[in-house]
Amino acid sequence: MSDQLSRVFAALADPTRRDMVARLTDADATVGELAAPYAVSMQAVSKHLKVLEDAGLVTRTRDAQRRPVHLEAEVFDLMTAWIERYRQRAEERYQRLDAVLAELDETKTPMEETAS
């Protein structure tokens, strides 16, 4: 699971982490602020943040005792690129299928109109 794309997908597979990312699109936040809504320890949240950081989704700086967390939205592009690449391949395939069906239709239409 060592490549970044895998880490990004794995990071977002957890609803709590997805929710954190969602909230970070609004504003940077401290670990405590991020932890507040959840019924888990701050240590657990700290671990989640490490996962997000290892995936490159988030960076952490320092402000006195606080560790502000910042979303790095560019990493989304990694996923989007992968998804769109294969979605497009899948769609091309359907277009080829449509073409084949259309061709079948062309060769059939002149012959037998009332076929089952």
Added chain:
Amino acid sequence: MSDQLSRVFAALADPTRRDMVARLTDADATVGELAAPYAVSMQAVSKHLKVLEDAGLVTRTRDAQRRPVHLEAEVFDLMTAWIERYRQRAEERYQRLDAVLAELDETKTPMEETAS
């Protein structure tokens, strides 16, 4: 991890499963065909397929002993919707930031041109 979006992200977090999905954009395939390139047992591949199926990324039908696997590309939209939603929120935030900076610039420019 019970919601579908989580299952989809988790499914694609594994490089082997991502590769399977990639190959399935070309054509449907049997379990054996899918297993061929990997140095793992067919049972392991069968498990991977179960993960993909539970995520809704794949459906399996029956053709004699064979279990053809078919990609359900629409599920990609689930991810794309999530990603684009928050990417957009993040971008709006940058636009607000830009606006703030621009405003600061406006109030500053008429006053002090040579400031540090």
Added chain:
DNA sequence: AGCGTTCTCAACCAATTGGTTGACAATGTG
């Protein structure tokens, strides 16, 4: 009916994950 092929189910195992608690590092404030 018997055989080969394709694939799944069950049991097991090591590694990883997501959580806990306890100790403590780092920093601002009295």
Added chain:
DNA sequence: CACATTGTCAACCAATTGGTTGAGAACGCT
């Protein structure tokens, strides 16, 4: 300096994951 605040590190634990092997189900073929 002492203390409160904010957060990390380390050890531990239960559940999940990704792999294995062995057994057998489902089907076509002769």
